[in-house]
Amino acid sequence: MSIMDSIALPHDAPFEPATPMIIDSFAGGGGASTGIEMALGRSPDVAINHSGPALALHQANHPETLHLNSNIWDADPLSVTGGRPVGLLWASPDCKHFSKAKGAALCDRNIRDLAWVVVRWAEEARPDVICMENVEEFVTWGPVG
Structure with a gap:
């Protein structure tokens, strides 16, 4: 049984069913969510x-x-x-293991593969807008266009 099997959103969830959802995947401390809130008026x-x-x-x-x-x-x-419809999917897959900021070109395939979950969400949830942010080395993984 996965954690998802036990998810039950509360009846007083902070969104209306007709309002497209905003999903922050790979949520950290909340910086991206704060930007989303500033831009869209809600978390x-x-x-x-x-x-x-x-x-x-x-x-x-x-x-x-x-x-x-x-x-x-x-x-x-x-x-x-x-x-429910998804208006925005924000994705920030982990990049610390392959960023030049780390000081070496270390490419952990398990970390790199995290970006593929965005494709899964695109296919299954069909968000209106997908924002995926990462480091510039991301484009060296393979064809991006």
């Missing part, structure tokens, strides 16, 4: 991260967001959204 409806401490910080910054402590691959898009 994400759902934040997903496998790190309890990161989600605790995100929750302190965005208490109205539903926080899912889950491996991103275990977060089934249709279970998370309940079939």
